[in-house]
Amino acid sequence: MNKRIKIFDTTLRDGEQSPGASMNVDEKIRVAHQLEKLKVDIIEAGFPIASDGDFDAVKKVANAVKDCQVAGLARANKKDIDRAWEALKKGANPRIHTFIATSDIHLKHKLKKSREEVLEAAVAAVKHAKSYTDNIEFSAEDAVRSDVDYLCRVVEAVIKAGATTVNIPDTVGYAIPSEFGQLIKTIHDQVPNIDETVISVHCHNDLGLAVANSLAAIENGAGQVECTINGIGERAGNASLEEIVMAIRTRGDLLKYTTGIATENLYPTSRLVTHITGMVVQPNKAIVGANAFAHEAGIHQDGVLKEKSTYEIMTPESVGLSHNLLVLGKHSGRHAFKERIKELGYDLDDKNLEKTFVRFKSLADKKKEIFDEDLDAIIADEVIRIPDKYKLVYLNVSSGTVTVPTATVQMEVDGEMRQKAGFGVGPVDAVYETIAKITKTKSKLVRYSVSSITSGMDAQGEVTVRVEEEGKTVIGQGAHTDIIVASAKAYINAMNKLEYRKKKIWTDLP
Numbered sequence: 001m002n003k004r005i006k007i008f009d010t011t012l013r014d015g016e017q018s019p020g021a022s023m024n025v026d027e028k029i030r031v032a033h034q035l036e037k038l039k040v041d042i043i044e045a046g047f048p049i050a051s052d053g054d055f056d057a058v059k060k061v062a063n064a065v066k067d068c069q070v071a072g073l074a075r076a077n078k079k080d081i082d083r084a085w086e087a088l089k090k091g092a093n094p095r096i097h098t099f100i101a102t103s104d105i106h107l108k109h110k111l112k113k114s115r116e117e118v119l120e121a122a123v124a125a126v127k128h129a130k131s132y133t134d135n136i137e138f139s140a141e142d143a144v145r146s147d148v149d150y151l152c153r154v155v156e157a158v159i160k161a162g163a164t165t166v167n168i169p170d171t172v173g174y175a176i177p178s179e180f181g182q183l184i185k186t187i188h189d190q191v192p193n194i195d196e197t198v199i200s201v202h203c204h205n206d207l208g209l210a211v212a213n214s215l216a217a218i219e220n221g222a223g224q225v226e227c228t229i230n231g232i233g234e235r236a237g238n239a240s241l242e243e244i245v246m247a248i249r250t251r252g253d254l255l256k257y258t259t260g261i262a263t264e265n266l267y268p269t270s271r272l273v274t275h276i277t278g279m280v281v282q283p284n285k286a287i288v289g290a291n292a293f294a295h296e297a298g299i300h301q302d303g304v305l306k307e308k309s310t311y312e313i314m315t316p317e318s319v320g321l322s323h324n325l326l327v328l329g330k331h332s333g334r335h336a337f338k339e340r341i342k343e344l345g346y347d348l349d350d351k352n353l354e355k356t357f358v359r360f361k362s363l364a365d366k367k368k369e370i371f372d373e374d375l376d377a378i379i380a381d382e383v384i385r386i387p388d389k390y391k392l393v394y395l396n397v398s399s400g401t402v403t404v405p406t407a408t409v410q411m412e413v414d415g416e417m418r419q420k421a422g423f424g425v426g427p428v429d430a431v432y433e434t435i436a437k438i439t440k441t442k443s444k445l446v447r448y449s450v451s452s453i454t455s456g457m458d459a460q461g462e463v464t465v466r467v468e469e470e471g472k473t474v475i476g477q478g479a480h481t482d483i484i485v486a487s488a489k490a491y492i493n494a495m496n497k498l499e500y501r502k503k504k505i506w507t508d509l510p
């Protein structure tokens with residue numbers, strides 16, 4: 001029988017460490033429910049000691065999720081572990097994930113501790129976590145650059161102390177597959193009590209090898225892989241969940257493993273994470289990129305029309321990508337709308353369905369053909385991106401060849417109505433100046449880009465902005481047929497994220 005590999009999703013923790021990709025509590029809960037639908041085994045919901053917002057998010061996710069384990073991250077000290085447990089304890093299936101670095105580089109420059117001190121701290125942390133739960137994961141941060149014999153000693157000691165999963169991270173994405181596979185094999189073969197634990201791996205993608213390294217680890221004894229949706233994460237990101245899962249599924253002839261993932265939910269999950277984080281997937285990204293199943297060359301198209309397997313190694317349907325591109329128009333009713341939303345993988349309650357239907361109708365009045373991507377943008381705008389503090393109520397702009405661009409903006413700020421007017425060098429600048437006056441923000445706009453969601457003159461424009469304040473960066477997005485409105489929405493989305501992000505205390509995070 002094929003070995004079952006556990007999928008540990010860290011989109012909400014390591015994924016959220018991507019520059020700009022912060023999520024608020026409600027957005028995290030939404031992603032967590034989608035991950036539950038995807039049937040991941042473990043959801044790492046955050047790092048409770050990092051901020052009150054993170055604590056709250058881990059607590060709410062742990063309480064909301066019933067079908068997966070929920071992990072909270074903690075450094076190897078009592079305070080972090082107590083805080084993590086406080087957040088997790090009422091959940092159906094909590095896991096404490098504690099870590100400390102084991103490489104000499106980290107010991108010398110970051111921790112300023114000896115190998116013996118780190119070993120003692122690791123064991124003490126696991127023992128302390130064990131006073132709360134038996135479900136304990138220990139990570140040896142920067143394992144790949146650690147001395148192998150010392151790493152094996154640490155692994156043996158933490159298993160003895162009660163770690164039920166031992167994670168071997170390639171924290172800086174330095175390993176190559178043959179080397180990483182060998183490291184896992186060494187741990188597997190040399191640590192005497194290794195059978196009492198699950199070996200996990202956590203690979204970063206600095207050299208573009210995170211998925212290859214994870215697969216090499218599986219072939220050498222790893223039973224759990226840590227990964228993220230769309231591969232988001234610190235720096236170049238983490239191993240991409242969808243790529244690992246589909247490699248295992250597609251190459252079952254060579255890789256004798258299975259996962260519990262409901263692969264038809266991969267594409268909807270990818271889209272949800274994109275809409276919430278603002279981290280856009282490159283078109284040629286494997287599995288979930290816009291071109292992943294598009295055949296351009298005539299010779300390929302001809303082959304696929306004759307027999308799909310000529311150029312397709314997996315079906316678009318197997319990852320949840322529907323072929324139904326042209327969907328609805330202005331005469332479509334509630335029923336057709338509801339069905340299409342369901343086919344796209346969204347599970348909206350009546351209130352949100354109604355809200356999005358009204359917006360769909362208004363779009364259909366302006367635009368002849370409504371595509372799946374248009375519906376995605378509406379749902380992202382109306383339902384997925386949840387405003388905390390700032391809401392756009394009203395916007396009026398005048399600009400042209402003979403007027404100074406002027407904007408009047410009305411916003412709700414913490415429930416209170418505020419209105420102001422302002423000028424700018426162009427209409428977007430006027431809107432941004434006015435929003436900045438209302439929010440009194442000190443942030444700086446560092447990038448602005450606009451693209452059309454679908455083709456055609458009546459297409460919706462999607463604006464993405466990158467905003468920075470005191471070294472913290474966030475990404476905001478907004479969509480509308482009027483790009484000035486889309487620009488305002490993107491900026492306000494970024495303001496909301498910044499408010500949330502500012503509350504985080506990123507200390508010596510990995």
Ligand code: KIV
Pocket residue numbers: 014099139140141142167169170171172202204510
């Ligand atoms: O990259 C890393 O080492 C981590 C650990 C906390 C698992 O994120």
Ligand code: ZN
Pocket residue numbers: 014169171202204234510
């Ligand atoms: Zn990491």
